[in-house]
Amino acid sequence: MAFRQPDHEMSVTSLDSSVELRSRSPSPQLFNRRKLRFADDDFDKDEPDGASPQQQQQQRKKLAAGEGGSGDVSMSPPCQKVRALRLFSTPATPKTILQKSTTQCRNHLSAAAAAVNASREEPFRISERPRSLPLHNRNIPAQDTANVNPFTPDSLLAHNKKRCRTQFGRENLNVNAMQKYLLSSDAFDEDAADAEGDSGREIHQQAPKRLALHDTNISRFKREFMQVNVIGVGEFGVVFQCVNRLDGCIYAIKKSKKPVAGSSFEKRALNEVWAHAVLGKHDNVVRYYSAWAEDDHMLIQNEFCDGGSLHARIQDHCLGECELKIVLMHVIEGLRYIHSNDLVHMDIKPENIFSTMNTNAHKLTELQAQQQQQTKNDDDDGMDSVYEELRHSDNLVTYKIGDLGHVTSVKEPHVEEGDCRYLSKEILQENYSNLFKADIFSLGITLYEAAGGGPLPKNGPDWHKLRDGEVPILPSLSKDFNELIAQMMHPDPEKRPSSHSIFSHSILSSVESKSKLQLGLELTVEKRRNEILMNKLREAKKQIKTLEQRVNLLAANNNPDSLDGQRCLRSFTRRMRTPFDSLVADRNKNVISNV
Numbered sequence: 001m002a003f004r005q006p007d008h009e010m011s012v013t014s015l016d017s018s019v020e021l022r023s024r025s026p027s028p029q030l031f032n033r034r035k036l037r038f039a040d041d042d043f044d045k046d047e048p049d050g051a052s053p054q055q056q057q058q059q060r061k062k063l064a065a066g067e068g069g070s071g072d073v074s075m076s077p078p079c080q081k082v083r084a085l086r087l088f089s090t091p092a093t094p095k096t097i098l099q100k101s102t103t104q105c106r107n108h109l110s111a112a113a114a115a116v117n118a119s120r121e122e123p124f125r126i127s128e129r130p131r132s133l134p135l136h137n138r139n140i141p142a143q144d145t146a147n148v149n150p151f152t153p154d155s156l157l158a159h160n161k162k163r164c165r166t167q168f169g170r171e172n173l174n175v176n177a178m179q180k181y182l183l184s185s186d187a188f189d190e191d192a193a194d195a196e197g198d199s200g201r202e203i204h205q206q207a208p209k210r211l212a213l214h215d216t217n218i219s220r221f222k223r224e225f226m227q228v229n230v231i232g233v234g235e236f237g238v239v240f241q242c243v244n245r246l247d248g249c250i251y252a253i254k255k256s257k258k259p260v261a262g263s264s265f266e267k268r269a270l271n272e273v274w275a276h277a278v279l280g281k282h283d284n285v286v287r288y289y290s291a292w293a294e295d296d297h298m299l300i301q302n303e304f305c306d307g308g309s310l311h312a313r314i315q316d317h318c319l320g321e322c323e324l325k326i327v328l329m330h331v332i333e334g335l336r337y338i339h340s341n342d343l344v345h346m347d348i349k350p351e352n353i354f355s356t357m358n359t360n361a362h363k364l365t366e367l368q369a370q371q372q373q374q375t376k377n378d379d380d381d382g383m384d385s386v387y388e389e390l391r392h393s394d395n396l397v398t399y400k401i402g403d404l405g406h407v408t409s410v411k412e413p414h415v416e417e418g419d420c421r422y423l424s425k426e427i428l429q430e431n432y433s434n435l436f437k438a439d440i441f442s443l444g445i446t447l448y449e450a451a452g453g454g455p456l457p458k459n460g461p462d463w464h465k466l467r468d469g470e471v472p473i474l475p476s477l478s479k480d481f482n483e484l485i486a487q488m489m490h491p492d493p494e495k496r497p498s499s500h501s502i503f504s505h506s507i508l509s510s511v512e513s514k515s516k517l518q519l520g521l522e523l524t525v526e527k528r529r530n531e532i533l534m535n536k537l538r539e540a541k542k543q544i545k546t547l548e549q550r551v552n553l554l555a556a557n558n559n560p561d562s563l564d565g566q567r568c569l570r571s572f573t574r575r576m577r578t579p580f581d582s583l584v585a586d587r588n589k590n591v592i593s594n595v
């Protein structure tokens with residue numbers, strides 16, 4: 001289908017395929033609502049910096065007279081309907097995105113309109129391929145445009161007010177504001193609408209609304225980061241451990257394996273960024289710092305989880321019930337948070353649960369400082385090594401949910417199936433009525449695997465058995481824990497417990513809460529401190545014994561130096577400060593008085 005520029009007397013001075021809508025996350029002041037304008041409508045504002053009013057007026061006249069425009073531009077948008085069979089995760093479940101090609105095609109139509117209109121504005125620019133205008137377009141300051149994050153509370157709210165008409169409408173959640181913007185700016189293309197009727201109107205109201213990654217490429221990776229290691233490879237990305245050259249901190253940077261800009265994976269990549277930006281603030285969700293496009297790849301800068309993935313942990317040995325409870329407690333806390341935002345993860349599995357070993361390290365540092373203050377002992381009391389040891393202790397592990405590439409909203413689900421080994425049956429059957437419970441199933445089967453139930457089947461009768469309520473009892477787990485896992489894997493999603501009810505399940509009440517963990521930590525520190533003091537006490541006793549012998553010897557020889565020996569013994573006892581030491585000191589006094 002060819003797209004023709006309408007023979008219209010109006011000249012549109014600027015048009016970008018991306019749309020900035022007010023969202024809570026970025027500061028609203030930063031983004032000015034961008035309007036489509038006629039040539040004579042407040043034209044000056046779109047002039048490049050430095051153009052004099054006279055130059056601007058001349059250009060306006062030229063445009064009004066049709067000079068310098070692209071004239072009779074006709075073009076065909078790249079609207080091949082490619083039905084891509086996409087595979088997700090490893091091993092993958094086939095998932096066809098049937099609706100996608102249609103919507104993408106529509107978006108390309110609007111992008112074509114954008115490109116044509118833009119070509120009018122720039123006389124010598126020939127747009128061979130219709131696409132969204134680059135951010136660095138000299139007429140559009142970069143800060144004027146921004147994506148709409150569909151996962152922000154504002155977007156979800158907007159969606160609740162007015163349901164989008166397309167099935168593939170995640171980007172259109174703010175359609176209310178979007179329509180208002182488009183209609184009020186008279187940007188609607190009448191000719192195209194006439195040609196296409198109502199559907200045409202709909203297409204143009206749903207113009208591509210995200211910045212084309214290709215146009216936002218910037219070079220940051222090598223300039224800002226020093227690559228240390230490759231820490232993981234997934235279906236979608238390679239993850240590097242990097243040090244930020246400026247702040248000196250370690251980060252995990254996930255780079256898409258292939259260039260995503262312009263491909264069907266662009267949406268997936270952006271989805272992950274949007275989800276991270278909204279969710280990456282919780283202790284049990286991998287923290288997010290920034291994201292950018294570079295060489296058409298998507299890069300996401302995240303918190304580096306130094307404990308590796310749960311998958312790596314269960315390679316050597318399966319987890320015991322205590323450890324499993326900690327995994328459950330942390331992951332369910334993360335899921336509860338995700339679900340409370342009306343979002344679902346859709347790819348919970350051991351490879352996507354990461355752990356950090358040092359999140360409570362600052363508590364240890366505080367504790368260390370407190371102890372030093374109490375003892376007022378500047379000398380090394382031997383505890384430094386204990387604190388260091390504890391910093392690396394398993395007590396401090398925190399599990400975090402990562403890989404948010406499949407996150408979707410329950411209000412407007414766009415489900416891309418995760419790993420089939422952890423996938424619930426209803427999702428395979430495209431029943432999306434209770435997506436929260438799909439996450440619960442995946443977590444249940446993850447626990448089952450971590451406790452020794454693996455390797456999990458990818459298909460076949462065993463795959464079905466696990467989903468039909470035939471979950472084998474794991475001998476290493478208590479009856480209660482086995483029951484909880486079976487409940488989480490219940491064939492009927494409605495019968496599975498919610499993240500909220502699991503969080504307050506009695507099985508987890510015996511697990512140390514964070515404050516209890518802190519208490520446990522302090523207890524361990526105290527115990528080790530006592531051990532060290534006992535050792536010192538033993539040492540002191542030995543020294544006293546030696547001194548006693550010396551004093552006795554001196555006394556026996558009636559040597560005048562014996563008084564010095566007593567003095568030396570007294571000054572030694574004064575140095576003893578702890579209760580144990582004072583005991584020793586008392587004993588010394590006895591020794592001296594006995595002498």
Ligand SMILES: Nc1ncnc2c1ncn2[C@@H]1O[C@H](COP(=O)(O)OP(=O)(O)OP(=O)(O)O)[C@@H](O)[C@H]1O
Pocket residue numbers: 089090231232233234235236237238239252254286302303304305306308309351352354402403404405
């Ligand atoms: N923030 C992080 N800290 C530490 N390791 C990480 C981090 N992010 C990812 N990894 C490691 O990299 C691996 C791949 O990362 P991730 O799951 O995000 O990639 P993916 O390509 O989206 O995976 P999938 O195959 O599940 O789609 C993880 O299993 C983990 O071992």
Ligand SMILES: [Mg+2]
Pocket residue numbers: 234235351352403
């Ligand atoms: Mg992954």
